[in-house]
Amino acid sequence: MQQIINFIIRNKNFLLFLLLFGIALVFTIQSHSYHKSKFINSANFLSGGVYNSINNISSYFDLKSQNKILAEENNRLNQLLANSRIDTNTIKTDSTLKLNYKYTSARIIRNSYNLSNNFLLINKGKNDSIKQDFGVRSSLGIIGIVDHVSRNYATVISILNTKSRISAQLKKTNHFGSLTWNGKSPNIIQLTDVEKIAPVTQGDTIITSGRSSIFPKGIPVGTVINSKLDATENFHVINVKLFNDMTNLEHVYIIENTDTAEIKNLLESANE
Amino acid sequence: MNNSITGHTIRFLLLALFQVILFNHINFLGYINPYVYIIFIFFYPIKNNRPLFIFLSFLMGLTIDMFSDTGGIHAAASVCIAYARPVFLKFAFGTMYEHNTVKFNNTDFGAKLVYIALLTLLHHIIMFSLEIFSISRILLVFQKTLFSGIFTILMITLLSIIFSRKS
Incomplete structure (x- = not known):
């Protein structure tokens, strides 16, 4: 018993280092999984x-x-x-009017x-x-x-x-995929998992698909710069130039x- | 004694504040930022209470992490360099360190630069590998370490020259 205590006292700096480093690693790993970084975030x-x-x-x-x-x-x-062809004078304010999306x-x-x-x-x-x-x-x-x-x-x-995945599609057809980012340029993101059969040409517009319940369909994302097939040769990987200046x-x-x-x-x- | 505690507290708060308000938003060429807050760890007095010093470094890193939503990468890197500091002090200052006569204000400039550069690179490589967290993009880790490292070393050297008290 005494030897254990002696060991702890002798190595207390190293043990403290290991403990704190371990805590930091746990925080880091948590932050790499979606919606899990509970303790350390800037919304306090x-x-x-x-x-x-x-x-x-x-x-x-x-x-x-x-x-x-x-x-x-x-x-x-x-x-x-x-x-717009809707005559604004004929719309009556209706208390039962249902809005699907609130801004x-x-x-x-x-x-x-x-x-x-x-x-x-x-x-x-x-x-x-x-x-x-x-x-x-x-x-x-x-x-x-x-x-x-x-x-x-x-x-x-x-x-x-x-880590983010957002469902998006081509504007002219309904072929969809998910938006990811490879971490390189803040102006260009990638649209992956689009079926090989989809006709992708340079300059096409990409919009959100409305398949997830988060975004309504049709919010603009960007335009196609170029596309190539992924390693399995079944799906397109499309580079998309964002309409937004994220900076x-x-x-x-x-x-x-x-x-x-x-x-x-x-x-x-x-x-x- | 009391005076030095106040001094360290003020330095801690000022460095954390300047890092998150100013230095995190420089974005030179899109991604190069100096991480100047580690100057707190570099020039912490050499005769110190070691557990307290390691804990303070952890706290410093965690503060930066909280402000920049990066999990625990700054905390991990700061704790590492705080623990490894004696080795680098011995390497850079040699016999002076063993005789307990190192004073950061009047050491040789070359030795000080070596000390700053090595610790900065160690800190940055731990931080960026935890940030990017994937072996397949190891080149990006080295690239970021190199460019941000040069920027940090430059800033810290300048700051240490400006704020050194000449006796």
Whole structure:
């Protein structure tokens, strides 16, 4: 017994090192599996508060370009409205009108694109009824999926994350695949698992497929740069240039699918 | 004694704050950032309470991890270099270290540069291999280690020259 205690005392530095290194490794491995990094994330009041107050200052430097982006979006939406064939005068506000998707606007207070697993921080949280697995988009295209939520902040798994998988498809046909990222360029992501038979040509538009309950169908993603077959020669691996400039993001929209619970229940009962 | 504790606390907080607010957002050429916070571990006094020093390094890394959503990569790398520091001190400063006469303010510049460079590269290679976490992309690990390492070494050398107290 005494020898054991002596051993511990003699090697206490090494044991302490091993313990702390082990804890750090556990955190690292947790962060590499989807939705598991429970303890260490930036959606707490300390780091969220620090980033929020810094962003309050730094957002001033960006006002001009962000204003331009918002004005362009307004312009586009006005154009859509003016040219739509629906007569806006005849629509009556109906209290039973059912909305499948609810949008909430938010601001990105920390952007990140230089790691291989990037997370963003937004300034909406539980108090604004944001929950895990809500989609996030900007005016130009998809951004990611909400991961951890605290009272006033939430972290978002960016599409620039080697762990993220989002279902997407070609705009002109219905061939679908999943969006992944190889960690190289912040402007280019990969669409994998698209059937070999699908006609893919340069310049085609990629949109979300609406197959998962997170994003509605038709949110733009990017355009095809080039494609090749993967190692099994059965599927395309397509390089997609994003519409979004992921290095310059500020105003985003959080998408809530109000039918998620129903869809989940249905799928679970189908699996049984 | 009291004075030195306050000094270390202030240095700890300032370095963590500067790292997450400023140095994490430099993104030179898209991905090159200096990780300057490890200067806290480099120039921590040599006569120290070793367990406390290792624990403080862990805390420093974990703070950076919390702010940048990276799991535990900075914590792991910081603990490693804190534990391995005596070996590097002995290698860089030789007999001076064995006689307990190393003072960072008036050591030879070359020896100090070797000490900074080796520890920085060790820290970066552990950190980036944990971040990328795949053997098939080992080249990317080396590339990031090299470029970010050069940037970090440059920044730390400059900072240590600017803030060194000449007697």
